[in-house]
Amino acid sequence: MQDNLKKKAEIVQTVLNEFGVELNVVQLAASTRSAQEAAAAVGCTLGQIAKSLVFKGANSQKPILIIASGMNRVNEKAVVVVIKEKLQKADADFVLEQTGFSIGGVPPVGHKNPIPIYIDQDLMQFEEIWAAAGTPNAVFKLTPKILVEITKGKIISIK
Incomplete structure (x- = not known):
């Protein structure tokens, strides 16, 4: 199990390396599974945690x-x-199937x-x-600008 988790973090580090910016996966002893745990483990505010939440499109059934x-x-x-589509909660199997990662460790890339x-x-x-960064104990630090660049994500209001 531990080797599999280590491989997940290594996959994320390999992907990050391909972007040409210095982003380093850090393995922590403490859990980073929830936003609160991650903030406590790295010593930042709760708002600075970029939590990856996978939903399912209600009609398309796509992630x-x-x-x-x-x-x-x-x-x-x-x-x-x-x-332009209602969201459904995605279960753990769907998240793993679509992303390759388990809930609590889904990276943005x-x-x-x-x-x-x-x-x-x-x-x-x-x-x-x-x-x-792929596991419940691995994270990486970046800037919001780099997050947008590496994910090609669209900035929206979620509140």
């Missing part, structure tokens, strides 16, 4: 990734205006399948943010 500030909940009614990505505009206020 939709929303990268939300750790302090925010996704207001599905606000998001549907932008994506390196997914198994292409996924449309939407980024919470509240993340843009921070100089640095932290995102999951």
Whole structure:
């Protein structure tokens, strides 16, 4: 199990290296599975955690990734205006099948399948943010600008 988790973090690091910016996956002893745990583990504010939330389009049944500030909940009614489709919660099997990663460690990049990505505009206020790196104990630090560049995500209001 531990080797498999290590491989997931290595996959994310390999993908990050391909972007030509210095982003380094950090393996922590403490859990980063939830936004609160991640903020405590890296010593940042809850808002600086870029949590990757996978939803399913109600009609298309396709994955939709929303990268939300750790302090925010996704207001599905606000998001549907932008994506033109109602959201459904994605279960753990769907998330793993679509991204290649388990809930609690889904990174913003390196997914198994292409996924449309939407980024919470509240993340843009921070100089640095932290995102999951493939496991419940791995994260990496980046800027909001780099997050937009590497994900090709669309900045939206999720509240």
